[in-house]
Amino acid sequence: MENSGSFGNLRMKAEEVLQKLGEAGSNVNEKDMQVLFQELQVHQIELEMQNDELSTANQELELQQLKFASVYDLAPVGYFILTQAGLINEVNNAGTSLMQAGKATLMSKPLRMFVAQEYIDHFNTFYHALRYGGRHTCQLKLISTSGREFYAQIEGIFTSEQSPALRQYYIAVIDITERIQAEKNLAEVKERLELSLEASSAGTWELELETMRFYLDEFNYNICAVPGGKFDGKYQTFINLIHPEDREMADEHFRTSINQEKEIDVVCRMVNTEGKICYAGIRGHVIALPGQQKRLVGIMMDITEKRRFEDETIRLKQNQQKNIALATLNAGENERKRISDSLHDSVSQLLYGVKIKLGLLNSDKDNIKAVLEISELLDLAIRETRNISFELAPSILTDFGLPATVEELVKRLSAKNMEIRAKISGFNERLDPLMEISIFRIIQELINNCMKHSGATLVKLTIKKNKNIDIEVKDNGKGFNVAEQEQLPGGSGLSSIKNRMNLYNGQMKIISEPGNGTTVNISLQHSF
Numbered sequence: 001m002e003n004s005g006s007f008g009n010l011r012m013k014a015e016e017v018l019q020k021l022g023e024a025g026s027n028v029n030e031k032d033m034q035v036l037f038q039e040l041q042v043h044q045i046e047l048e049m050q051n052d053e054l055s056t057a058n059q060e061l062e063l064q065q066l067k068f069a070s071v072y073d074l075a076p077v078g079y080f081i082l083t084q085a086g087l088i089n090e091v092n093n094a095g096t097s098l099m100q101a102g103k104a105t106l107m108s109k110p111l112r113m114f115v116a117q118e119y120i121d122h123f124n125t126f127y128h129a130l131r132y133g134g135r136h137t138c139q140l141k142l143i144s145t146s147g148r149e150f151y152a153q154i155e156g157i158f159t160s161e162q163s164p165a166l167r168q169y170y171i172a173v174i175d176i177t178e179r180i181q182a183e184k185n186l187a188e189v190k191e192r193l194e195l196s197l198e199a200s201s202a203g204t205w206e207l208e209l210e211t212m213r214f215y216l217d218e219f220n221y222n223i224c225a226v227p228g229g230k231f232d233g234k235y236q237t238f239i240n241l242i243h244p245e246d247r248e249m250a251d252e253h254f255r256t257s258i259n260q261e262k263e264i265d266v267v268c269r270m271v272n273t274e275g276k277i278c279y280a281g282i283r284g285h286v287i288a289l290p291g292q293q294k295r296l297v298g299i300m301m302d303i304t305e306k307r308r309f310e311d312e313t314i315r316l317k318q319n320q321q322k323n324i325a326l327a328t329l330n331a332g333e334n335e336r337k338r339i340s341d342s343l344h345d346s347v348s349q350l351l352y353g354v355k356i357k358l359g360l361l362n363s364d365k366d367n368i369k370a371v372l373e374i375s376e377l378l379d380l381a382i383r384e385t386r387n388i389s390f391e392l393a394p395s396i397l398t399d400f401g402l403p404a405t406v407e408e409l410v411k412r413l414s415a416k417n418m419e420i421r422a423k424i425s426g427f428n429e430r431l432d433p434l435m436e437i438s439i440f441r442i443i444q445e446l447i448n449n450c451m452k453h454s455g456a457t458l459v460k461l462t463i464k465k466n467k468n469i470d471i472e473v474k475d476n477g478k479g480f481n482v483a484e485q486e487q488l489p490g491g492s493g494l495s496s497i498k499n500r501m502n503l504y505n506g507q508m509k510i511i512s513e514p515g516n517g518t519t520v521n522i523s524l525q526h527s528f
Contacts, residue, residue, distance in 0.1 A: 082169035086110050086127065089168065098152070098173060100144040111171065116141040116149065123154075130158040130169060139176070150177040202301040205284070207235065209258055209294045214238045220300050223280050225273045243269035243277065250282070258296060261286045267303065278304040322503055402436045403427050406443060406463065413447055419458050420447065426465030435526060438500040439469065445497055446473040446520055454478060454518060469504075471522040479512045497522075 078095035080088055088106050096103055099114060115123045119140045126138040137155045144150070156171040203219030212235040216224065221231065224241040231237065235254075242250050246268035257264035263285045272278045284298020397405040403424045414420045430436070443461065450459050454477025462472040501508060504524040512518035 078173035078175075080111060080169075080171040080173065082111060082171060084167045084169075086112060086169070095173060098142070098144065098150070098175060100146045100148060105145065114142050114144070116143055126154060126156070127169075130156050133158070133160070142173070150175055151180040152176060202299045204299055205282075205297070207254075207258075207284075207296040209286075209296060211293075216300075222273050223270050223278060223300060223302050225271050225275075241270065243271065245269070253282075254296075257284070257286070261288075261294075264296070264298065267307075272302075278302055279307040397436060397440060398433070401427065401430055402439060402463075405436075405440055406461070409440070409444060409447070410461065413451065418451060418456060420461065421459070422461040422463070424463045427463075431526060435504065435524075438503065439463075439471070439524070442471065442497050442500055442522060443473070445494075446471075450475045450477065450518075456517065465526075469524045469526055471524075472519065474517065474519045476517045479514050479516045479518050481514060482510050482512050 075092055075094055078098045079090075079092045080095055081090035083089050087108050087110055089108075091099075091103055091106050096106060099106055112120070112123060112127075122138055123140055126136055126140075129136045135155065135157050137153065140152055140154055142150055142152050153174040153176045154171060155174075156169055159168050159170070203217045203223070205217070205220060206215040207213070213233050214231075214235045214237070215233065216226070216231050216238070220226075224238070226241070239247055239251050239254075250266055250268045253264055253266040256262070263283070265281075265283050267279055267281050269277050270280045279302075281301040281303040282298065283301075284296055286294055286296050288294045396408055406422055406424060410420045410422045431439075443463070447459060447461070450456055450473065454475045456475035456477030458476050460472075460474045462470075462474075464470045497508070500506075501522065501524065504526060506522060506524045509521045510518065511521070
C-alpha cells in the first residue's frame with residue numbers, strides 16, 4: 001500500500017511537470033527536475049530490491065516444491081489426488097507400483113475402476129462421506145492393471161476450496177494384504193486350536209507374573225468347579241480349587257516355573273461341577289514379549305478318562321505279570337511236590353525196607369559192628385531224605401497251615417552253633433494257599449541266607465498278621481555294607497524273594513552294618 005501511494009504521488013508530480021512544460025515552453029525549474037529525477041532513482045532502486053526479494057522467495061518456493069515432490073514420490077505409501085469428479089489427477093511412485101502401471105496410464109482414470117466389484121458399495125460410501133469433511137477410512141480389495149488382487153487401507157480428505165478447479169480428494173492407499181492374510185491365518189489357527197482344545201477336553205489359562213492375576217476360560221470352570229461360575233482372578237483362589245492333598249505339590253510346581261522361568265507340567269486332582277474327583281493335566285510356559293509384562297500361559301486338560309485307561313492298562317499289565325509269575329511259581333511248586341513225593345514214597349520206603357531187612361540178619365560177633373554202622377547211616381539217610389522232602393514241598397503246610405510249618409522249619413534248621421527263635425501272631429484264619437507257600441519260601445530263603453553268610457549264633461524270626469503281613473528276620477552275625485551289596489548282581493535267592501513279593505505289592509527294607517548283624521523287614525499286602 002505504501003509503494004502504491006508513492007507511485008501515485010510520483011505520477012502526479014510528473015504530470016504537473018509536463019503540464020508546466022506545455023504551458024511555459026522550456027522555462028522549467030531545474031530544481032524541480034532534479035528533485036523529480038532523484039525520486040525516480042530512489043523508486044528504481046526500491047523496485048530492484050523488491051525484484052531481488054521476489055526472486056529469492058521464488059527460488060525458495062521452487063526448492064520447497066522440489067522437496068515436497070521428492071517426499072511425495074518417494075513415500076512408501078501410495079498417494080492419489082483425485083479431481084472433484086473422482087479422476088486421478090496425480091499419483092506418486094508407490095501408487096503406480098501398487099497399480100502396476102505408469103503414471104500416464106493412470107492419469108484421468110477414475111479410481112473406482114480399480115476397486116473389486118464386491119467392494120464398490122464400500123468405496124461409494126467412503127467417497128461420499130469425504131464431501132462432508134473430516135478424515136475417513138475404509139478397507140477395500142483393489143485390482144491392479146495386471147489383475148493382481150490386494151487388500152488396501154484407504155484414508156482420505158476433501159479440500160473444499162471456493163474455486164471448483166481446486167476442489168480435490170487426497171487419498172492414501174496402504175497395502176495391507178500381508179496383514180489381512182496374517183489375520184486370516186491367525187483366525188484359522190485359533191479356530192483349529194479351539195477345536196483341538198474342545199476335542200481334547202482342554203481349556204486355556206494365563207497368569208500375570210507381576211500381579212499374580214490368574215485368568216481361566218469357561219471350559220476350565222467345569223474342571224475346577226468355580227463356585228457360582230465366577231472366578232475372582234486370584235492365584236490363591238485357583239490353588240484352593242485343587243484337591244487338598246495336591247495343593248502344596250501344584251503350588252510348588254507353579255512357583256518353580258515362575259522363579260526359574262521353566263515349563264510347568266503337573267497332574268493334580270480337582271472336584272468338577274458334578275462333584276466328582278477328576279484329574280487335570282496343567283501345562284504351560286513363560287512368555288516375555290517386548291513392552292509387555294511376563295506371563296505364564298498354558299492349557300488345562302481333563303485327563304480323567306486317560307488316567308483311567310492308563311491305570312487300567314497298568315493293572316492289566318501287572319495282572320498279566322502276576323499270572324505269569326503265578327504260573328511259574330506253581331510250575332516250580334508242582335515240580336518240588338513231585339520230587340518230594342518221589343523221595344517220600346520211593347527213596348524213603350526203600351531205605352526203610354533196607355533197614356528192616358538188615359534187622360532180620362543173623363548177627364554174630366564179627367558182623368554186629370558193621371550192622372550198627374550201616375543202621376546209623378540208614379537213619380541219617382532217612383532224616384536227610386525227610387528234610388529234603390520237607391524243604392521241597394512240606395505236606396504239613398497243606399494240612400496244618402503256615403504257623404505249624406514255620407515252627408517245624410525252625411525246629412529242623414536249628415543247630416548247636418545257631419539257635420532260631422520264632423514268634424508268630426495274628427494267624428487265626430488260613431490264608432490263600434499260594435500266599436502261604438510264598439511266605440514260607442521267603443522265610444526259608446532268609447534263614448538259609450543267615451546260615452550261609454551271616455556267621456550268626458542267634459536268629460530271631462517274627463511274623464505278624466494284621467492289616468499287612470509283616471516279616472522280620474534279625475541275626476547277630478557279621479553284617480555287611482548294604483549300599484555296596486545293592487550294587488552287586490542279586491543271587492537267585494534274593495531274586496526269588498522279590499518275585500514273590502511283587503505278587504503282593506511287597507516292600508523290603510534291609511538294615512545292616514559290618515559287625516552289627518542284619519535285620520530284614522518285609523511287608524506284604526493281603527485281602528481277608
